[in-house]
Amino acid sequence: MPDMQQDSIGFAGPDSLGHFGPYGGTFVGETLIAAVEELSRVYEEVSKDPEFWAEYDHDLKYYVGRPSPLYLAERLTAEAGGAKIYLKREDLNHTGAHKVNNTIGQALLAKRMGKTRIIAETGAGQHGVASATVAARLGLECFVYMGAEDIQRQAPNVYRMKLLGATVVSVNSGSRTLKDAMNEALRDWATNVDSTYYIIGTVAGPHPYPQIVRDFQCIIGRETREQSLTQLGQLPDALVACVGGGSNAIGMFHPFLNDSSVAMYGVEAGGDGVETGRHAAPLSAGVPGVLHGNRTYLMTDSGGQIMETHSVSAGLDYPGVGPEHAWLKDLKRVNYVNATDAEAMKAFHQLTRLEGIIPALESAHAVAYAMRLAATMAPEQSVVINLSGRGDKDIQTVAKLEGLTL
Amino acid sequence: MSRISEVSAVAAQQGRKLLIPYLVAGDPDLPTTLKLLHKLVADGADMIELGVPFSDPSSDGPVIQRGVERAIAGGTNLAKVLDLVAEFRRQNDSTPIVLMGYLNPVEIMGYEAFAARASEVGVDGVLIVDMPPSESSGLRDLLKGKHIDTIFLVAPTTTDSRCVQIVANCSGYLYYVSLKGVTGAALLDTESVRLSIEKLRTMTDLPIVIGFGIKDAASARTMGALSEGVIIGSALVERIEKLPSGDSASAQQLADVTEVIKTAREALDSL
Numbered sequence: 005m006p007d008m009q010q011d012s013i014g015f016a017g018p019d020s021l022g023h024f025g026p027y028g029g030t031f032v033g034e035t036l037i038a039a040v041e042e043l044s045r046v047y048e049e050v051s052k053d054p055e056f057w058a059e060y061d062h063d064l065k066y067y068v069g070r071p072s073p074l075y076l077a078e079r080l081t082a083e084a085g086g087a088k089i090y091l092k093r094e095d096l097n098h099t100g101a102h103k104v105n106n107t108i109g110q111a112l113l114a115k116r117m118g119k120t121r122i123i124a125e126t127g128a129g130q131h132g133v134a135s136a137t138v139a140a141r142l143g144l145e146c147f148v149y150m151g152a153e154d155i156q157r158q159a160p161n162v163y164r165m166k167l168l169g170a171t172v173v174s175v176n177s178g179s180r181t182l183k184d185a186m187n188e189a190l191r192d193w194a195t196n197v198d199s200t201y202y203i204i205g206t207v208a209g210p211h212p213y214p215q216i217v218r219d220f221q222c223i224i225g226r227e228t229r230e231q232s233l234t235q236l237g238q239l240p241d242a243l244v245a246c247v248g249g250g251s252n253a254i255g256m257f258h259p260f261l262n263d264s265s266v267a268m269y270g271v272e273a274g275g276d277g278v279e280t281g282r283h284a285a286p287l288s289a290g291v292p293g294v295l296h297g298n299r300t301y302l303m304t305d306s307g308g309q310i311m312e313t314h315s316v317s318a319g320l321d322y323p324g325v326g327p328e329h330a331w332l333k334d335l336k337r338v339n340y341v342n343a344t345d346a347e348a349m350k351a352f353h354q355l356t357r358l359e360g361i362i363p364a365l366e367s368a369h370a371v372a373y374a375m376r377l378a379a380t381m382a383p384e385q386s387v388v389i390n391l392s393g394r395g396d397k398d399i400q401t402v403a404k405l406e407g408l409t410l
Numbered sequence: 411m412s413r414i415s416e417v418s419a420v421a422a423q424q425g426r427k428l429l430i431p432y433l434v435a436g437d438p439d440l441p442t443t444l445k446l447l448h449k450l451v452a453d454g455a456d457m458i459e460l461g462v463p464f465s466d467p468s469s470d471g472p473v474i475q476r477g478v479e480r481a482i483a484g485g486t487n488l489a490k491v492l493d494l495v496a497e498f499r500r501q502n503d504s505t506p507i508v509l510m511g512y513l514n515p516v517e518i519m520g521y522e523a524f525a526a527r528a529s530e531v532g533v534d535g536v537l538i539v540d541m542p543p544s545e546s547s548g549l550r551d552l553l554k555g556k557h558i559d560t561i562f563l564v565a566p567t568t569t570d571s572r573c574v575q576i577v578a579n580c581s582g583y584l585y586y587v588s589l590k591g592v593t594g595a596a597l598l599d600t601e602s603v604r605l606s607i608e609k610l611r612t613m614t615d616l617p618i619v620i621g622f623g624i625k626d627a628a629s630a631r632t633m634g635a636l637s638e639g640v641i642i643g644s645a646l647v648e649r650i651e652k653l654p655s656g657d658s659a660s661a662q663q664l665a666d667v668t669e670v671i672k673t674a675r676e677a678l679d680s681l
Contacts, residue, residue: 021544031513031540033469034576035587038567177475178465187468194469197567294513294540295466307487308515309465 015261015337017328022211022298025334027327030210032297035194039202040297044212046117051219056112063108064223067141068098070105072224074231074388079358080375087241087381089374091361091391092228094252101364101393102224102252103134107203109220111138114201121145121200125189127154127182127248128318128366129161130393131205136170146170149188151181154318161397179312182322186296206249207326210297214326221255228388229259236386242267244374245390246366247287247340248320250329252392257338258328267339270329271373273315274342284313286325287333287340295323300330316345316401317365319393343372351375352395352402364393365401413506413534414559414582417456418617418638427678428583428619428639429454429630431646431671432510434461434477436486438655440494445664446650447498451505453668454675459537459641462491462511469539473644476651484655488515488524496531508535508561508582521549529556535582537561543579550579563587566606577614584616585641588633589623604636626670627677634678645670 017024030040050056064070072093081089094102107124114122122139124146126132132148139146148165152174155162165172178184186209193202207214207221232240243260245253247270260266275283283289286301293302295310303311303323315321332338343351348365351372356362363371367390374389381387395402403410411419421428431450435443447458463481467474488511495507509528516524516538528536536553538546543562550560559582564573566589577584588603607618620633621641633640649667653659659667 029545030542031545032542033539034542034563034565034568035469037542037572038565038569041569177472178479183466187466190468191471291518293517296468297540299517302514304514304518306518307489308518309463309482309487310514 024331027330084375084378086378087385095394106220107134110203119201125185129158136165136168149185153180206251224255225259241385246369250326256390272342273320274344275314282314284315300327319366343369347372362395427634432459432643435491436481437477441657453672457506464512477647499532506534510537525552535559627673630674631677
């Protein structure tokens, strides 16, 4: 394990081998090593190239619709009864979530590398849609791997991807969900490595993915920082974001890591309650292990098999978490907490009725915890929630839970 | 000298090619795997790669994935695979056993506990597909202290500078992956394999064996001619898939499974 202490390098991970403290790294088969090394090389070049970032910024402004607003949710604030609650409106991005910040950037990388084919894994379908979207725009072939279970649960997004010209490949191995889709995408990549770029949707996977995805998502935190200084006249007191793999959270948190006055809360999916074992909260209840190319906190049984997870939100239904979050947990820089399915559902309705904003079920976890937190704070304080996505994709799930058929 | 080095040295002396079957421990159940291990040795296996089932085998193709799922459904895990090796050793003290699998079960058991138990039961080598040399030093040193070899893969896409790093960390034998992709994929390009093996020979004295995609006597013969030996995995697991579960396979059914190893042995011996 690399010798990387907080005080020697601050929070500026990863090291050259992709380690965040003892986490991260490059745990993949030899058949993929050349591909991840090529990506590392290209990204290192590109990350110093102002033209690349100018093109990225241009696309975010004119195609995605950034910057997204920082919105004071007055009625939600009154309901919680404490600190002012602001929403960072990632739900207003093109395709409806923060995922597109990353796919725009990675598609530009794919183009630079001369790749003609894009693959992606998806759980709820948001990352699949965001990948199919950028592939359509650049005229690249696109294959999205999706667990057979999730294809059933997320039919509208499956059709959206097909409309965009992507091929959705049903994954029937293992638990037939997101983790298995990721295994299948890794197999495809190993087989078609010459032509293919793999767009990973979260801050997991082998190095350099956790770094690349974080860098592309940091636009969220940078904008929030600027908007806070302008609109609030100071930095917020607390940031709250949901954590599945953790890309929206790290994008929000990272630009604030050195601001010690800003408290941070990553909200995992508590499912039926962490104590029941039916949840998707590896930082709250897991142990360090190795999955999908990196060392991180995982939900694994005593024999080392990865356990099935449970959450009402398909986008949080993942047994691992990005390695930088694992590190920030150990460093105690970020507080990792959780919200149950029931709490998220309640917050989903509260935000919808009080503010006229239908949140994604993933983001509803952050809303639930932030309302609890705000109630313990003073009215002159402020909390920013990363509202990572909109809930249109979830209305069937919500209706079904309430016994309705649409 | 480790058991793997001894067997390789004797084979080299006799001009015999190494034949290394791979099967998933616990597929379809542990008692059947034990019988298969002995039968494979009787039919000409020089060493055996014993797959440790893991829920997320991202370097494996569909055939081995299904084998792994059958083994996990029966409750097989790393601790039970180690027990199986102990059981095998009661009747066989000469055939090297290499555990092949993924890192997480070893991480969860703990490196020290794993190395101690592996040594105790008579494991000879360990091949962790998702542990590259740069991430391996902790486990490799512990295994080395117990005289257990750590084996690494070289792929067609592995660069020369990386090959140097791999052979420096590898002991026992070097596993050359004969194609791009996952286990069991198709098509071997003989000429490019030959060139790669020739290059590797200038870097190491380790025995080089070829795996991924060797399905039958003909492909075993072709690849055996280029190397010190071959690994046959998916073709064997495909046959194991037809076995009944519940420790109920007949001697004839087991013989039908290992037939592929028997004919590969004959093909290699005719070289």
